[in-house]
Amino acid sequence: MASLSAATSASQQLPSRRDQPWLLPSNRKLRNLVSLSLRNLSLDTRHSGRTRGKTIDDDAVPQTLKSPAKIVAQREFRALEHSRSSEDLKSLSSPKEDEEFSTTEKVQRNGTPPRPQMRRMRRRSTLEWANATPQRRQEKLERVTEERLMDVFFTLHVHGLEEPIYISETVKKAMNPTFRHIDLSACSPGVTRVDRVIVRVWVKKAMAESQWKLLLELETALHRLQYLGKGFDQLTTPLPQNAVILHLTDGIYTTFKNFIPMPPTKGAPAARANNSRVLPTSSFDALLRLSKLDDSIQDALAIRNRIASELEDIFEANRAALTEQDQVSEAQDRLKTIEYAQKTVEKQLEKARKQAAEKRESLIVRRNLMRSDLSTREETSQQMHRSAAEVSQSKDDRGIKQRANTAQRRRVCEDVQTIYPIQPIAGQSLAFTIRNLHLPNSDDLEAESADTVAAALGHVAHVLLLLSFYLDHPLPYPVTVRGSTSLISDPISLLKSTSKITTAPEDPKQRRYPLFSRGVPRFRFEYAVFLLNKDVQLLLESGFGVRVLDLRHTLPNLKYLLYVATAGEGELPARKAGGVRGLSSAMGSRRGSERSDGSSTLVESVGAGEGKAAVESLMRNMGGWGRKGSALR
Structure with missing residues (x-):
């Protein structure tokens, strides 16, 4: 309750710096939810009480920073440095001053160098890795970025349903993801009219092969959200880690625990209205016309409900007749379907009979051809058997004649x-x-x-x-x-004639x-x-x-x-x-x-x-x- 009252008091101071929301808290329903954004994602949810500052070491001691020996060592090490501060400067001495300072050092006998005198100051670097190579800086920046980037998606749940009503897309390698518009068209009116929703955010390391895990589970009532403005460009309030921003139809909202009020900036006073003219409100005649219009609408709705109830009574009274009429229509349709199927089957049967007759005739023709071919084959086989001896004798004679011919050619040659x-x-x-x-x-x-x-x-x-x-x-x-x-x-061969133009034969x-x-x-x-x-x-x-x-x-x-x-x-x-x-x-x-x-x-x-x-x-x-x-x- 204390945090609620603190946030309420802080919100009362901010309306002068932001536009007012359009929706009343009681009118905020799930159907008004347009989108969702996450800011400052981090797996480390531990909160540190102290503000971020520099490390505590020997350099943080004031006496160490201002000791003469430290200043002398810093003056001797003159490397290329990046200036990041105009408050912390070290002296830049000239060669003449260095000669005087070395003479003073020779006079000292106790071994302690004297304090440096007022000289020209120069900027020095406050970065721990100012002298690092560009490759090392790039590697360090990539490591820092990889540790914060994650793959993330969210789911919406309502009481009474085990399954989520919406699952968002997955945003890759993001630290401040903004998701697409939420589509609740598949949900029933009973779901879209609720004013309580549970948001579960699931994350996974972008550079590691890990499993999805639940980062946070936020159950919030929409009428208790804190209005931040029309968009992020009007947001002047710092957000904590893992802040959930709800986009409604009239602006962006967040929960009280994610809201940290900031005092108004002195240099940016609240804008005041310069126009002192009083705007008129609705007249009595306009209100009377609206009242009559509302009465007419209510009468029309009552007449519509009465007519609907009368039609329902008539339908109930004549249900048996209507049922019989529907049965007669169904029977007629069934009879037409049966008659059509009968005609189709008769046509198919006639076609099958014709095909069977054609196949019988084709089989008879094939049998006759097979008989004639078989008889022809038998006659041919008998002729081949009879002429086999003659062919063999002819082959032998041909071989003998060929050999004799070859021998005679040999003799002639x-x-x-x-x-x-x-x-x-x-x-x-x-x-x-x-x-x-x-x-x-x-x-x-x-x-x-x-x-x-x-x-x-x-x-x-x-x-x-x-x-x-x-x-x-x-x-x-x-x-x-x-x-x-x-x-x-x-x-x-082709012969070339000596005369280019000739008509005489070759x-x-x-x-x-x-x-x-x-x-x-x-x-x-x-x-x-x-x-x-x-x-x-x-x-x-x-x-x-x-x-x-x-x-x-x-x-x-x-x-x-x-x-x-x-x-x-x-x-x-x-x-x-x-x-x-x-x-x-x-x-x-x-x-x-x-x-x-x-x-x-x-x-x-x-x-x-x-x-x-x-x-x-x-x-x-x-x-x-x-x-x-x-x-x-």
């Missing part, structure tokens, strides 16, 4: 190798002769005479022509065999390149040798899958081609009686036929002679190839 022997030259690397004619590699064709090189290239062209025929592999660059004046064609002779160097441009001869080497390379790579290391080695690559073509298992077969029909037909001449110019034609000898006789006959028909400078037309 062996004959070609015998006709055109390619022999190495002793003492030279990758140097070969064909029919005793030395053909250098493509990069050293000038090492031999032009006639020898032309004759050797004619032999190589003829060997390639024969191999492409026997191996059934056409040459990409066809050759025209004329002995030492053989030619090779290039039907693939001359086929431009695509023929000579395999001899006498009387022709050098570049056409070199290009012809290059095309001949490409033919050898393509025969090796496409026909046998062998990679050519150096394209310029003409005879070594041709020797390797013949070596690969004659390689195989088993002995070479004998020549068949009647000759090889493909060979004689490909050469376009009968055995022993000759052209009108007397030149011989290459044919395969016919008869039952051995391989050696065939080779000798072929060499006789090719007479003159071994002589230097001879030509085959």
Whole structure:
């Protein structure tokens, strides 16, 4: 009661400094509560009786602060300091005064320095950590802040209900939190009309993984709250730790135990009204009209209640009829629902019958197809069994014919190798002769005479022509065999005409390149040798899958081609009686036929002679190839 009377007396002195509240104390209900704020949160609820001041140590003793030795030590330590006070100053002596003072010190014999005389004063720091580094100051400020910051929320309770009627949001890392507006729309009027409420504040350390704990529980009556003003900007009263501020519709309030009255400031006198004009109040006619309006409202309310009671009586009197009418309506609705369900089921049944009929027809068609397919499969299986032996015999015959064909090709290539022997030259690397004619590699064709090189290239062209025929592999660059004046064609490359504007067709002779160097441009001869080497390379790579290391080695690559073509298992077969029909037909001449110019034609000898006789006959028909400078037309 003493605190209540003290707070009441203090509140009587403050209305002149603040606006008056709009709500009467008896009209303050829970529905008028708008929001809630907390100020000066602290987990340490102990109250200290003494005011905050400086620490009690040796520096606090007055004699220590004013001793000559202390002053001399402070004067010698001149560091960068922060001035915080204008009352506590220390002297700043000049060099001349310091010299006089040192002379006085020498005169003293008792060992005690004299008191300093009146000199110019300077500010000194009153901070304990004024000379600390900025990093240390920042760390200290962060520690102080972390100790005071907390995560906080509150709950509202009323008597008679176990569960809270409102739970606020959680405010993170705050010391003076202000919460959002309170929404009590879900509460009944019986709750919003109460004038007593219990506020429970729950907190948790912001920087620690701790549990929520109850900081304070405040049960207050709204009619006993102390009005502080319209907002915090009008608040001039210091608040204690863990002060609870209630925001009502007309301002902010607090409890008596959180309110500490302050005497009015001398420099801020209370504002007085300068307007002395008396304002008029309501007239008698206005009050009479309000009274009549109130009577009319009361009459309307009475009529409304009477009509409501009469309607209730009529309803009770006719309840049975109304119930029967409702039952009839429900029965009609049920009957309509049943009829609709019946029609729906009939439609579904008809649709199901149609689907069943379609599925029966589909099954009949499938059974017929399965029977026909089964009979077809049986016939096919029987045919396969009957022809299995024939297929096996055909495979065996095909394999035998392939092996015989391969063996005949080996024999023919062996004959070609015998006709055109390619022999190495002793003492030279990758140097070969064909029919005793030395053909250098493509990069050293000038090492031999032009006639020898032309004759050797004619032999190589003829060997390639024969191999492409026997191996059934056409040459990409066809050759025209004329002995030492053989030619090779290039039907693939794109040729650039010397004339930019021409309508004449391309001359086929431009695509023929000579395999001899006498009387022709050098570049056409070199290009012809290059095309001949490409033919050898393509025969090796496409026909046998062998990679050519150096394209310029003409005879070594041709020797390797013949070596690969004659390689195989088993002995070479004998020549068949009647000759090889493909060979004689490909050469376009009968055995022993000759052209009108007397030149011989290459044919395969016919008869039952051995391989050696065939080779000798072929060499006789090719007479003159071994002589230097001879030509085959």
